[in-house]
Amino acid sequence: MAGTRIERVGSVFQRVQGLYKGGVLTSEELPIWYNVWKTFPPKLEPELSRPVPEAAVKSLVYVEDHIRGHYMKTYAPQTKNHVNLLVPSTMDNSAMEKFVKRFMEVAAQDDGSSSEDIIVEVEKTMQADGYDLKKLNKN
Known part of the structure; x- marks a missing residue:
């Protein structure tokens, strides 16, 4: 089943890119964020296997x-x-x-x-x- 692969094989960007290159999506059907991500890619590719960084949550109550x-x-x-x-x-x-x-x-x-x-x-x-x-x- 394809449901077991979701979020494990490739990022959302890679999957949308594959759909676009395969001809499933046209340039008009691409999500708004696709061109922004392509122009300004993140420093680290978001992956499920990467551990969540430890960060203290600041109090927002003043x-x-x-x-x-x-x-x-x-x-x-x-x-x-x-x-x-x-x-x-x-x-x-x-x-x-x-x-x-x-x-x-x-x-x-x-x-x-x-x-x-x-x-x-x-x-x-x-x-x-x-x-x-x-x-x-x-x-």
Whole structure:
């Protein structure tokens, strides 16, 4: 059966190249990536037998992400400034991003207060600037 050969004999590029040279595929039917791969081949041919390199996975969670999580769990969404993830410019004007920026500014200037104390200070400054931070009801 041909199913046992898949991914063991030749790369995808080699198989597509064989189909093209054999006349099974026309130049219009070639995949988009074929000419890119042919022009810029990889340094090492991808093979199933090559071992996977050992690499440490970096953490993608930043301090700002924890602050955003706290904001979303604690406060009701602001009706005026919703964040539209499809339009990145809306994130700069959102109350949540201003909260995060203020938190980072206060934390950088602070001498070692706890994050709860910094959050209380940021709440006070945001409310003084006219933001209505409504806490969610914990039911």
